[in-house]
Amino acid sequence: MSTLCLKNGRVFDPINKIFNKKKDIYIEDGKITEVSNGKISETIDCNNKIVMPGAIDLHTHIGGGKVNIARLMLQEFHNNSDNDYDLTADFVPSTLKTGLQYIKMGYTSCFEPAVLPINARQSHAEMADTPFIDKGGYALLGNDDFLLDLISRGAHQSEINDYVAFILKATQCIGIKVVNPGGINAFKFNQRALNVDENSVRYKITPRKIVRVLARAVYELGVPHPLHVHCSNLGVPGNFKSTIETIKAAEGLPVHITHIQFHSYGNNGDRNFSSASAEITEYINKIPNLTCDVGQVLFGQTATMSGDSMKQHANHSHAHPDKWLCMDIECEAGCGVVPFKYTDQSFVNALQWAIGLETFLLTEDPDKIFLTTDHPNGAPFTSYPHLIKLLMDKTFRDNLLDQMSVDISKHTILKDIKREYTLSEIATMTRSAPAKILGLKNKGSLSKDADADITVYDSSIKDIEEMFANPTHVIKDGIVVVKDGEIKKYTWGKTQVVKPEYDTAIEKKLKKYFDKYHTIALPNYKISNDEMSEVIGSDINEVECIRKRIS
Numbered sequence: 001m002s003t004l005c006l007k008n009g010r011v012f013d014p015i016n017k018i019f020n021k022k023k024d025i026y027i028e029d030g031k032i033t034e035v036s037n038g039k040i041s042e043t044i045d046c047n048n049k050i051v052m053p054g055a056i057d058l059h060t061h062i063g064g065g066k067v068n069i070a071r072l073m074l075q076e077f078h079n080n081s082d083n084d085y086d087l088t089a090d091f092v093p094s095t096l097k098t099g100l101q102y103i104k105m106g107y108t109s110c111f112e113p114a115v116l117p118i119n120a121r122q123s124h125a126e127m128a129d130t131p132f133i134d135k136g137g138y139a140l141l142g143n144d145d146f147l148l149d150l151i152s153r154g155a156h157q158s159e160i161n162d163y164v165a166f167i168l169k170a171t172q173c174i175g176i177k178v179v180n181p182g183g184i185n186a187f188k189f190n191q192r193a194l195n196v197d198e199n200s201v202r203y204k205i206t207p208r209k210i211v212r213v214l215a216r217a218v219y220e221l222g223v224p225h226p227l228h229v230h231c232s233n234l235g236v237p238g239n240f241k242s243t244i245e246t247i248k249a250a251e252g253l254p255v256h257i258t259h260i261q262f263h264s265y266g267n268n269g270d271r272n273f274s275s276a277s278a279e280i281t282e283y284i285n286k287i288p289n290l291t292c293d294v295g296q297v298l299f300g301q302t303a304t305m306s307g308d309s310m311k312q313h314a315n316h317s318h319a320h321p322d323k324w325l326c327m328d329i330e331c332e333a334g335c336g337v338v339p340f341k342y343t344d345q346s347f348v349n350a351l352q353w354a355i356g357l358e359t360f361l362l363t364e365d366p367d368k369i370f371l372t373t374d375h376p377n378g379a380p381f382t383s384y385p386h387l388i389k390l391l392m393d394k395t396f397r398d399n400l401l402d403q404m405s406v407d408i409s410k411h412t413i414l415k416d417i418k419r420e421y422t423l424s425e426i427a428t429m430t431r432s433a434p435a436k437i438l439g440l441k442n443k444g445s446l447s448k449d450a451d452a453d454i455t456v457y458d459s460s461i462k463d464i465e466e467m468f469a470n471p472t473h474v475i476k477d478g479i480v481v482v483k484d485g486e487i488k489k490y491t492w493g494k495t496q497v498v499k500p501e502y503d504t505a506i507e508k509k510l511k512k513y514f515d516k517y518h519t520i521a522l523p524n525y526k527i528s529n530d531e532m533s534e535v536i537g538s539d540i541n542e543v544e545c546i547r548k549r550i551s
């Protein structure tokens, strides 16, 4: 058996509490092995190098209807170079470029957070066409008529659990996400806002109820990833109160709040827009089962794309360039695409930038917060190395704050925060912590038998942004796929899924519903394992679910 050895690197492996320790790593047959069992066939000298597990992005819009709509809508921004390796500019890159850009940054697993169940086939086809990385999707529920009808009729929790498990299996997803709980459905009945304790006119149920029921279903089915929640009132000044109420709605069950920056706004001051990061991070720090990702805003042209058609509609007047779209598929949920340019000449955009950074820096435990820009909503994922530098270098971020076109210094506490993230904390937040809350036991780790997804950085590069943007080696499943910025070999990752068990009696009810309302028959809605591997083109890896009960 051939063995690859990474020799003498400074290893960061948070799961094993290894931080900045000189260590040799051995790889055999795509896995990490503790000691070399055979002849070492290749050695990579990692002197003056940093060795970490491959990075994991748990929230990035890389596949599905809304991404393709944005690609079509914003063709003028595409880099039309014939050279696939020319990676400049795109903020909604093609599937090929998405894979190339991620792997060249040392990311080896990425998760699409908004898979509309009816559109899951399309999402998986795009992700299967994205080279190198492992991937997975979160299925959207909480605005679909079938679930809202079950809740409004007072269905037993076990029936709801069966439906949620059916959706996970049928769509080949790894988690459940709820976007603006009940709000997207209410929008179709002409409601233009829906607060956490407000009834929808159609179903007479509140977002609080939907969050509670779904968080419980995900928990009881034993799905490792907690309910992934995009809160009510996205982007609305003063929304931090409804964000806190949404957190409370889970009643202590595990919950993940996504792009929390967009939900941490106060309405104080002469502009009626202020930072509420202190109030929000107080909750993150004190509630044990709560995690979040940030959705950092960085300046430049991008496109916002969200399942939250209610809020995308509300924001359409800000579209830059001036074109936008909202749509809905089979009344399951919707999406909205609004291109947007963040600029430091805008008080609101500049403060959004500061609120995101405050949130990162005030959250004490790097196991509870994840590095995201909600790609491409806050900025393209290619800006992660810049974001890491902002977190690790106080002088750098203070200088950028001083150079802003608008003076926001009286509105942010950023300069009072002395904290600089360490390499160990960055390794935790981008490797071990996302693996843990996704239930990926073989990822984000350099333990024996873990998947050999590894990134090597050159620690002699003094600029931290440059170092994180240019790993010297990226290894995927034991194969060196990137060396000194060059692609050495194309590989194709797997799709990570969960399949909790359920009572198939729910499918009788679903069949009636599908026959009456859907354009697709129930059997055709389901994506089988064979279809994933033979038609869509991605093998699956099933992550274990262990059922739990709430008394």
Ligand SMILES: [Zn+2]
Binding pocket: 059, 061, 113, 258, 259, 374, 377
């Ligand atoms: Zn998102």
